[in-house]
Amino acid sequence: MAMKSKLVWSILIIVTLGVGLMAGYSWLIAADNTKINVLEEEAVITAYERALPSVVNIIITEKVTNGIGVNTNRDAGGGTGFFMSNNGYIITNKHVVTRTDVNYLVVTSDGKEYAGSVLARDPLYDIAIMKVEGGGFTPAKLGDSDKVRIGQTVLAIGNVLGEFRNTVTRGIISGVGRSLTASGGGLTETIEGAIQTDASINPGNSGGPLINLKNEVIGVNTAINRSGEALGFAIPINKVRQAFNIFLKHGQIIRTFLGVRYIMLNRAVAQKYQLSYDKGAYILVKDDNGEPGVVAGQPADLAGLKGGDIILEINGKKLSITYTLAGAISEFAPKDKVKLKILRGGVEMIKEVTLGQRTVEDGVAFTSNDGG
Template sequence: MDNNIDNNLNRDEQNKINLDSSKKMEQKSNLKCLKNKKTKDLIALTIIVSVLFGGLFGFIGGQVANQELLKSIKNKDIISGDEQSGAEEGSKKAPNEEASLADLKTEESAVMKVVEQSSHSVVSIIVTKDVPKLNSFFEEQFFSDPFFNPFGMPDSRQKESNEPNIEKKEIGGGTGFLVSEDGYIMTNRHVVKDSQAEYTVVMNNGDKIKADVIARDTLMDLAVLKINTDKKLVAVKLGDSDKIRVGQTVVAIGNSLGEFRNTVSKGIISGLKRDVKAGDRLTGQTEALDGVIQTDAAINLGNSGGPLFDLDGNVIGMNVAMAYGAENVGFAIPIKDAISVYQSVKEHGRIVRPFLGVRYIILNEAIAKTNNLPVDYGVLILGGGSRGELAVIPGSPANKAGLVENDIILEFDKVKLTDENNLSKLIQKKNVGDEVELKILSKGEEKKVKVTLEENKEVASE
């Protein structure tokens, strides 16, 4: 029994110890939880404060950054993505850009070389003429007009003075270029058209030399002059106008506007084989220019007759006309046509041209349909409206070959005649004495005849 009491006492004590131990553990656990709660609260508070201050400072920083960005935009251009990447790459240029710059520099150097080597062969042509003095003209009108001089008062001033009533004045100008070392110069006919005027050539170094007009071409706007001097002359280099291409760079040198000697303009060939009508705004006269070169290089009244160079320094054309009312539209005669005239003058002392001796109209589909003709190409031999405008010139090569009015020439030396292959152009490519074959449609039958071209003495030159 005592043992049972002791055991019970021990059990009670043990339970008490366990209870105390449990309370202590619970207190520790509560304390730990309290500490954890305080830590969590502190962390939450820290996060809230950080967010608040972060937002505040972020807002302030954003405003400052925006202000700086606005200032930057105001002071600088906006850079595109391509430019930005280019800026990041530094000063490197794309290969294509470097090639383009190199091409430009090469072209620029070529133009300067052409000017340097060729300017001494380009001349200014000054046109002078004896004209009445302005004051003498009005005095004559006054004293000879009975309205102003009803009493017939004598012109005492004119009697007292022995001075002539005329004076030599400069009335025009243009450009030319030396085609030989012995002084032959080529220019436009309209530059030297006045047979009563005097012509002076001004060299690149300023020397003035009297010039004689050797020939004026009545078919093309060409003329040949001659100067005599002891000084050495240098001729231009002649190119081949048959080999030029559209888009090719060209250089025009001339007496721009009749005032500025050897002015240079650059352009490209805009077109080939143009047929245009050139007119004189003062006289109203017009003429046809066939097969000319179109260029956007500046052509004006002053540099008419001047050379058109390629970048190798070869003359490939002669400046002849500009289109009024249009910018950058000028025309030049192919040098091949111009040189044939010079060579004729050099050999014969005049312009010698072959001719066939027929008057004609060029056929096309519309003309053929209207006149019920069997073909829509070739040329129809036809007289003019007046008696003097004969279809076939008596004694001409065509007359000798038996051609008559209403015959149709279909081919010239096996070349089909069309608007582009004009009979006149084909004849001018031949020489006097050349024998050519014509394909003729006469009274419904085709036949071939041989014709020997002769010199056109009436209209070749003045």
């Protein structure tokens, strides 16, 4: 009987100790989670506060005549931008500043106002460069968009709806290397290699920075997909940095031009066009507007490319969803000669092309992926 009693007490002690240890372990986990949440919250606040001085609001006004013949200024929209240098160069979206018949007012985070001028619009991407007079501005800290990882925390800062200035929203990187067609400011642009985020991007956010928790700009907020929730997109900062450096060297953003309307292939796109090959850039026979896939008189046409060709490689480097035709072409200068490996009717061949120079007036010379 005594042995039985001792056994019962032993079991009770073990159970009690086990419950105590579990409770203690749960408390430690809860404490650790609280500590992690506090640290991340502090990181978000710090990143926002450090980034804010480089962010600007762009206010667009136009002159109108009222019913009694008096000229007044009327609000015509707005957007966001950020300083690239301490002497007043600003990056924003092209669709924010597409109009030439309006005035652009730049407002810094501390409320100071400057007249803004548009110096360059990128003929390839939704990027524009502005300038305000003065000095001592705080340039944004730029990151490396090639090192962006899905799942990392990001912040979008902008002039939401043109009235809620310096708004910050938080989210994660949901995807990279996205292709989409975006409309705004009277323009339709194809964005390749875009960063996808669930951080809320609203009208007025366009042109603002997408930053990581190191206070580094990794993208320029440019588009939202209204057909789904939490679908925002940003142009990778490495593309923006390249455009800015070209501008500093040439006084304009010069882009190379092949002269084709195409779509990057994946399995879904290949099935749609009944193709047996699902990699590379498929030159359309005609686009949705009935325009031919090869632009007459342009480099691709002069080199003998045809609608229905699939461009597999440029100078021996294979094209893919992450290494697109537009991205590959942008690595070269106008008048450079490149060798294209193409697939035509099941037969591979090499075509040498002398690249041309693209201007804003050339319009969009490529299309987006239908299947993502």
